[in-house]
Amino acid sequence: MPLIELRGVWKIYDSGSMRVVALRDVDIDVEEGEFVAVVGPSGSGKSTLLHIIGGLDRPTRGIVRVAGIEVSSLRSDTELCKYRNELVGFVFQMFYLIPRLTALENVELPLIARGLDPRERRTKALEALRLVGLEHRAHHRPAEMSGGEQQRVAIARAIVTEPKLILADEPTGNLDSANARAVMDLFEKLNKALGVTILLATHNLELLSYCDRAIRLVDGKVAGIYDRERYDELIALSSKRLREHDST
Amino acid sequence: MRVRDYVLYSLKSVRERRGRSVGAIIGVMIAATALALGMGIGKAFQEVFAEYLGKTLAASSIFVMNAAGLTDADVLIFSQLPCVKEAFGVAVSQATVATARGHRSVTIVAVDPRHLAELLGVADLNEFVEEGIPVPRGMEVVVGANIWQDQETGERLHRVGEVLTLRVGGRREVSLLIAGLAKPGGLRGMGFSVDDSIFMDPEEFFTLISRRRVYQVAVVILTKPEYATEVAKQVRALAPPRSRVFTPIGMVAQVEVFVNSVGMLLTFTSAVSMGVTALWVFDSMTISTVQRVREIGVLKAVGFTSRDVLLLFLTEALLISLAGEAAGLILSALLSRLVYIPVFNLRLKPVLTPEILALTLTLPVAANLAAAAIPARAAARLDPVRALRYE
Ligand SMILES: Nc1ncnc2c1ncn2[C@@H]1O[C@H](COP(=O)(O)OP(=O)(O)O)[C@@H](O)[C@H]1O
Ligand SMILES: [Mg+2]
Secondary structure: OOOEEEEEEEEEEEOOOOEEEEEEEEEEEEOOOOEEEEEOOOOOOHHHHHHHHOOOOOOOEEEEEEOOEEHHHOOOHHHHHHHHHHHEEEEOOOOOOOOOOOHHHHHHHHHHHHOOOHHHHHHHHHHHHHHOOOHHHOOOOHHHOOHHHHHHHHHHHHHOOOOOEEEEEOOOOOOOHHHHHHHHHHHHHHHHHHOOEEEEEOOOHHHHHHOOEEEEEEOOEEEEEEEHHHHHHHHHHHHHHHHHHHHO | OOHHHHHHHHHHHHHHOHHHHHHHHHHHHHHHHHHHHHHHHHHHHHHHHHHHHHHOHHHHEEEEEEEEEEOHHHHHHHHOOOOEEEEEEEEEEEEEEEEOOEEEEEEEEEOOHHHHHHHHOOOOHHHOEEEEOOOOEOOEEEEOHHHHEOOOOOOEOOOOOOEEEEEEOOOEEEEEEEEEEEOOOOOOOOOOOHHHEEEEOHHHHHHHOOOOOOEEEEEEEEOOHHHHHHHHHHHHHHOOOOOEEEOHHHHHHHHHHHHHHHHHHHHHHHHHHHHHHHHHHHHHHHHHHHHOHHHHHHHHHOOOOHHHHHHHHHHHHHHHHHHHHHHHHHHHHHHHHHOOEEEOOEEEOOOOOHHHHHHHHHHHHHHHHHHHHHHHHHHHHOOHHHHHOOO
């Protein structure tokens, strides 16, 4: 059984006057332990897909199943929160650390939500910080850290609950290439060493080398699924698209 | 989530917005203090005067004062008015007693021993004295507590059986015999302080102290307190010119009006302060929810429920309110000792009963929680996807 299973998933934003179809009949399977990229131009529905899988948003239609849980039919806030807390770790482009909290306190947040006792919480959070190589920054606030460090703290926050799945939405979008590489190396380590399944939304095709597979979205539709052997094809496709874009 | 974590997390946010938090804390402090003192002063008034009116003749009497003096005939006329039970005269004169610290002034009060109990507001004259006989007769007098004991040290200055020498009218000396020592008293009688008085037999008073047989005060006792205003009108008409006629009940009513206005002013101050603070809390919470949209999104993404978010924001308002309450209660306790309204020879100090404290504790907190509830609910309902979207 795949870890993630999407069947006929639609997401339609209907604001009365405007109707935007963000996802269109999406079928996806991701096996446990896979490192999968979700690529596609801006506005193709990558973030929406991640939000729906992560239980932050609900599909308009279709079924989303993660680790045997039918996420699309979770109705109560409590159930959704429990699901997000226990199975998923989010990493965002803008890091989203809470500025007044130290790195350690930021990492502790998911465990606070869980109601863990303070000592156990601290131990786990320190362990997560050690895993991302930032134990020495535990008592620093986000403003005192570089972007790369902040993103690694955010990753520590995502893994502190030992989730099965990490959903990373453009995690390197705000980093220079050296820091981007450090963050990607970290994801690779988590994937290989801990077996965490990673879904990475990006429009940066250089990151494909880290991933086992790439799902290409265009206008909310799955336009193709590419494994390592066909990455060239994918890269050629998007550069062609870029050229077309330039010429118009 | 654990209760402790709600508090710790909220505390960090309160501390981050120090300026706004302090403003709200001061607001709550003012509201709580004004509320406690406003209600406390009303309560003090009720307690003191309920006791006072219940204990003395004051409620059902009328006082007539005249510097030139009221005659026995005047008193007789008053006593024959309808609804009047009886009337009696009280002669008063100033004198000085020699003490180790020099001369101290005292008031000689001459009243027929049959009316002394009524004047003092005691059921039994034996309650009136600490030692000796309570009834002045001939040269024998009863002296007030400030005369027979040192006011500061409580040291005894005179005993029963001793001779007390007074200086009357500047140079004349009069010697009297101490028959009784009055108990230190609170509020008894009207227009004079029991503790500074010497009670004397009128017959002796009119031979030794004053040659003119006139009274400075006449007390008219009614059959029922309800008649006070009506009878006072008639007494005013019949009394000699330049007499001052007043009913204690009327005076108490005047004081009550004053005390109530002070109380209302304080309560109003409290209400305004509470309102302003609640608006302030509402405003700063609303700003806070807008500024912290991403934070709320992150909290929800990592598993905080809507209820957790709601409680986090409410806890902030609660912490601010409790800090203000703590300051307010300390301030009220201090002020209730220091601040008073002088009424007659009494100091009316706010009384902080458990009921008043309970109201003081709950009202401002409730107002702030209600004010915080609106932005807190908005925060709790925030759609995490919207909160986290980055464009
Ligand atoms: N709340 C919303 N209301 C209306 N349209 C939305 C909303 N959120 C996203 N969209 C639209 O859905 C489409 C997919 O958006 P998104 O998932 O953010 O794409 P990507 O992450 O690939 O850039 C876009 O056209 C976007 O404008
Ligand atoms: Mg996106």
